[in-house]
Amino acid sequence: MIPADLRRKHKIEAGTKVRFLEDQFGRIVLQPITEEYIDRVMGFLADGPDLLAIWEKEHREEGKHDK
Numbered sequence: 001m002i003p004a005d006l007r008r009k010h011k012i013e014a015g016t017k018v019r020f021l022e023d024q025f026g027r028i029v030l031q032p033i034t035e036e037y038i039d040r041v042m043g044f045l046a047d048g049p050d051l052l053a054i055w056e057k058e059h060r061e062e063g064k065h066d067k
C-alpha cells in the first residue's frame with residue numbers, strides 16, 4: 001500500500017500502472033506510469049536521433065548488399 005501523501009504527490013490513482021526498477025544501490029524503485037511521466041519520456045525522445053530514418057537508411061544499404 002502506498003501512503004496517501006505519496007499517491008497525491010505523484011498522481012497515483014486506482015488503476016495507475018507502475019514499473020519496478022532496481023537502482024545502482026540495489027534499492028527497488030516504483031515508477032508510476034502517469035500521463036506526466038509519458039509526456040516527459042516523449043519529450044526526452046523528441047530531441048534524440050530520428051531512429052526510423054536511421055533504420056530506413058540501414059535497411060536500404062542492406063538491400064544493396066543482398067543484390
